[in-house]
Amino acid sequence: MKFTPLCAALVLLASSVFGQIQVDLKLARLQYIAYEPVVASVGITNLAGRDVDLQDTPGQPWFGFEVTGQEGQVIGPLKTNATQPPLRIEAGKRVTQKINLTPLFQVQDFGVYHVRAHIYFADLGKYFYSPAKVFEVTDARPIWQRTVGVPEDVGPGGVRTYSLLTNRFPDHTSLYVRVEDKDRGIVYATYSLGHIIAFDEPHAELDRANQLHVLFCAAPRAWAYDRIGLNGELVSHASFMETKTRPRLVRAPEGDIKVAGGMIEAPITSESRNGAPKLSARPPSIPKSE
Secondary structure (H helix, E strand, C coil), X not given: CCCCHHHHHHHHHHHHHHHHEEEEEEECXXXXXXXXXXXXXXXXXXXXXXXEEEXXXXXXXXXXXXEECCCCCEECECCCCCCCCCEEECCCCEEEEEEECXXXXXXXXXXXXXXXXXXXXXXXXXXXXXXXXXXXXXXXEEEEEEEEECCCCCCCCCEEEEEEEEEECCCCEEEEEEEEECCCCEEXXXXXXXXXXXXXXXXXXXXXXXXXXXXXXXXXXXXXXXXXXXXXXXXXXXXXXXXXXXXXXXXXXXXXXXXXXXXXXXXXXXXXXXXXXXXXXXXXXXXXXX
């Protein structure tokens, strides 16, 4: 079989590109609780010796994930029309993107999941895959729960259920908050508020707007204070140090909640979890064991 100089050049280029575009995938940890964000960090390194343009082609997105359950069953995406904007990677550069898998795939049931990222390079008609990673979705221990109404000036009626849960990891225990509408089967948010000293129960209060205030011991003599809204948003966060008195939640006569005692270490700041998907993107059902 004879090769012309042009054919030989194309073969060498294809081999070079195929072997020198690398995809890697990282997860923050191995264990998550149901509906907690599972954020995948995907790195793409261009070692092809030239700039590379990654973009969708008709019927073929350039970026995606493959997710399988513990018995090998394929878990398809919840939204088949989800796409990533085109990406240009200069020669020798590496880009990283962080993507929350929770609103994209049905990974809320307890069990073990395998995930790998892939990119499609349209110039060659080739896929490039990351090594597969494993994560487990497990249960958490509920320690506090309240169901409240939604004020008319906040939303069109309805109810919300706030839950505080704890999950033990090998080296620490984390405190989680979940906000949901159990009647409609909607989970608005589930996320960790931080490490908690296991022997000290958190303090929780609801203010006159039915926002949740949580004060908990995050480390010896160190306390964290969070305010959570009716749609699961983290409204504010602050840190306090225990002095001659312990920090505690107190209710003012007009129904407001504040922290008394201790000494503020980090001032109250407004927080926003913009990574949370829109309500329409969230799965419609709650974990099976609840």
